[in-house]
Amino acid sequence: MEDIRNIVILTGAGISAESGIDTFRDAGGLWEQHRVEDVATPEGFARDPDLVLGFYDMRREALARVEPNPAHHALGRLEREWGERGNLLIVTQNVDDLHERGGAKGVLHMHGELKSALCLACEMRCPFDGAMSDRPPCPVCQAPSLRPDVVWFGEMPYQMERIYAAIRKADLFVSIGTSGAVYPAAGFVRDALDCGARTLELNLERSEGSHWFHESRLGPAGELVPLWVEEVLAR
Numbered sequence: 601m602e603d604i605r606n607i608v609i610l611t612g613a614g615i616s617a618e619s620g621i622d623t624f625r626d627a628g629g630l631w632e633q634h635r636v637e638d639v640a641t642p643e644g645f646a647r648d649p650d651l652v653l654g655f656y657d658m659r660r661e662a663l664a665r666v667e668p669n670p671a672h673h674a675l676g677r678l679e680r681e682w683g684e685r686g687n688l689l690i691v692t693q694n695v696d697d698l699h700e701r702g703g704a705k706g707v708l709h710m711h712g713e714l715k716s717a718l719c720l721a722c723e724m725r726c727p728f729d730g731a732m733s734d735r736p737p738c739p740v741c742q743a744p745s746l747r748p749d750v751v752w753f754g755e756m757p758y759q760m761e762r763i764y765a766a767i768r769k770a771d772l773f774v775s776i777g778t779s780g781a782v783y784p785a786a787g788f789v790r791d792a793l794d795c796g797a798r799t800l801e802l803n804l805e806r807s808e809g810s811h812w813f814h815e816s817r818l819g820p821a822g823e824l825v826p827l828w829v830e831e832v833l834a835r
């Protein structure tokens with residue numbers, strides 16, 4: 601087996617599904633309940649801010665009722681125990697905080713976070729818990745101009761330079777619980793392959809970019825991820 605020092609892990613909605621958070625594109629998922637162009641684009645927000653703020657308030661409230669599952673805990677353990685062996689970066693497309701509640705400390709939220717607000721007046725970001733539909737004032741400039749600090753279609757995901765730098769150095773790229781339908785995250789596997797990394801997907805079903813992975817393990821994240829973490833720590 602080849603030497604693995606640097607690992608990049610990309611997670612998506614599937615890792616939080618067993619905690620009770622809806623995915624986007626599965627049957628019954630969020631995009632069957634809401635039109636994506638209405639709730640996840642800057643244009644939708646400009647047209648109907650109340651609808652969008654209400655959508656994210658509802659998801660923020662739901663977050664308070666769920667717990668991290670064995671997949672989140674296993675990645676928290678891996679991050680802790682990988683230690684001196686090399687670098688490990690968890691990049692999540694998820695806006696929930698279940699990785700952190702599962703013990704991971706250095707998670708990069710490329711699509712933002714539900715419990716963060718962005719002020720459209722002063723452009724400050726701040727931790728936020730509560731209801732944005734109530735139009736609370738920005739804690740910095742007091743303007744009632746907060747929006748969810750999340751990345752909508754057409755907006756630039758966060759910390760792309762840092763992600764690509766980690767991918768360039770990666771010996772192993774692992775994708776967990778994502779459909780591979782949304783770019784740029786869906787392209788990371790090809791970037792990692794181009795840079796010589798081994799690629800592994802852990803997903804309920806084959807993702808759209810499944811053929812780019814050296815290996816696909818299919819099943820629920822809550823079962824697959826703890827087993828894979830045991831395996832990688834035992835190397």
Ligand code: BJW
Binds near residue numbers: 613623777
């Ligand atoms: C389980 C499971 C279990 C279930 N266990 N698994 C053509 C080519 C390239 C790009 C584009 C293009 N046309 C348009 C674009 C750009 C666009 C895009 O990708 N569009 C596509 C629809 C084609 N992308 C953008 O606009 C992005 N910005 C951008 O590109 O900027 C320019 C740029 C240029 C160059 C470099 C960098 C940037 C922004 C995308 C923002 C996405 N935002 C959202 C909403 C965030 C806030 C929120 O949460 O509301 O992000 S949309 C939504 O999709 C959310 C997710 O993070 C994202 C991905 O979804 P995910 O996580 O994969 O969930 P699902 O539901 O799709 O899949 C779940 C998977 O889990 C499934 O496979 C299940 O089987 C599995 N699963 N249970 C394991 N128990």
